[in-house]
Amino acid sequence: MKILAVESSAVSVSVCLTDGERLLAQDFQNCGLTHSRTLLPMIEHVLSGCGLTPHEVDGFAVAGGPGSFTGIRIGVATVKGLALAADKPCAAVSTLEAMAWGLLGLTGEVSCVMDARAGQVYHAQFALTAEGPRRLCEDRAVKLEVLAQEIGQKPQILVGDGANLCYTKLKECCPRLCLAPPQLVYPTAWGVACAARAVLTSGQGVPASALREQYLRAPQAERERAQKLAQITKN
Numbered sequence: 315m316k317i318l319a320v321e322s323s324a325v326s327v328s329v330c331l332t333d334g335e336r337l338l339a340q341d342f343q344n345c346g347l348t349h350s351r352t353l354l355p356m357i358e359h360v361l362s363g364c365g366l367t368p369h370e371v372d373g374f375a376v377a378g379g380p381g382s383f384t385g386i387r388i389g390v391a392t393v394k395g396l397a398l399a400a401d402k403p404c405a406a407v408s409t410l411e412a413m414a415w416g417l418l419g420l421t422g423e424v425s426c427v428m429d430a431r432a433g434q435v436y437h438a439q440f441a442l443t444a445e446g447p448r449r450l451c452e453d454r455a456v457k458l459e460v461l462a463q464e465i466g467q468k469p470q471i472l473v474g475d476g477a478n479l480c481y482t483k484l485k486e487c488c489p490r491l492c493l494a495p496p497q498l499v500y501p502t503a504w505g506v507a508c509a510a511r512a513v514l515t516s517g518q519g520v521p522a523s524a525l526r527e528q529y530l531r532a533p534q535a536e537r538e539r540a541q542k543l544a545q546i547t548k549n
Contacts, residue, residue, distance in 0.1 A: 315372045315515050318357070318396070319507035322349045322389035323381030323409045324428060324475045329356040330503035331364055331371070332511075339364050340504055349388045357392070368400040373519050375510030377501065378406030378528035380436040380453060381428055386527050394522045403519025405510040406528055410438035412505035413473050414447035416498055422469060423450070424494070427476035430455050435476045436530060437461060442471075446508070455530050462487050473499055 316338075321328040327349045330340035341356040361367060376393040379386045390406065397404040410426040417424055420442050428436040434455050440447035458480065465488045472480050473494040485491055493499065513519060 315511075316366070316370070317373050317375055317507045317510060317514060318361070318368070318371045319375040319503040319510065320353065320357070320389045320393055321377045321409070321412065321501050321503045321506050322353055322385045322392075323377040323379055324385065324501050325382075326475070326500040327352050327356065327385075328501070328503040329353070329360050330507055331360050331366070332504070332507040335511075337504060340502065342502060344500060349385050353388060353392055357396070368396050368402075371400065371402060373402055373510075373514040374404040375506050375514065376404070376406050376525070377409040377412055377506050378526065379409055380430070380455070380528065380530040381409045383529070386529070390525060390527050394525050397525070398522035403514060403517075404522060404525050405513045405519045406525055407506055407509040407513075408438065408453055408528065409501060410436065410453050410474070411440070411447065411449070412509045413501045414438075414440040414442070414505070415508035416502055416505035417442055417471065417473060417494060418446060418508065420471070422471055424471040424473055425461075425465070425480070427472060427474045427480050429476040429479055433457055435461065435480060453528075453530060458483050465491065475500060
């Protein structure tokens with residue numbers, strides 16, 4: 315099954331095409347350009363390099379969150395458009411789970427982390443096995459001090475665009491932390507494709523109209539609006 319996967323929920327952006335467990339092509343950028351400028355050209359490059367069109371892909375996958383609200387919306391909207399035009403199924407997967415799939419072949423426990431601002435990170439923990447990552451906790455937004463207490467003396471691999479932040483802040487109280495290899499720190503579309511493979515191959519993909527983002531909390535603009543409304547009501 316050929317899957318075109320997109321990862322745009324973090325500072326980096328990535329597109330890949332897989333056929334079963336085989337990686338056919340992948341494009342990755344972490345150059346500071348906005349995803350709205352880079353994503354569609356990357357998709358076109360990956361598909362044309364393999365001599366394929368969107369209609370010849372069997373399914374589409376995207377990192378649905380958590381992560382950058384703008385990046386998630388760009389990725390989901392792009393995949394929706396492709397899946398709708400090609401009349402193919404699609405799947406949104408956890409950004410954090412996709413990160414763990416990117417460490418396939420390593421062993422131990424991994425904490426997947428993204429900077430959520432305000433002293434928090436988006437976090438999920440997985441045990442790395444030969445069959446793939448096994449989830450140890452649900453995706454969540456958690457304060458760094460709470461995460462430090464939970465990790466304690468346990469050995470833990472850090473991956474994600476919040477990995478360096480966590481390592482810097484927690485290494486003194488969590489001495490067995492280590493960073494994933496530099497080439498594996500950022501999330502990639504390969505991890506997204508791996509996380510979505512079982513869903514799409516089993517026929518559990520959804521039509522484009524049903525594809526949804528997977529936010530852990532409301533966007534900042536919505537939170538600020540709710541606070542203003544609450545203040546107005548109070549007064």
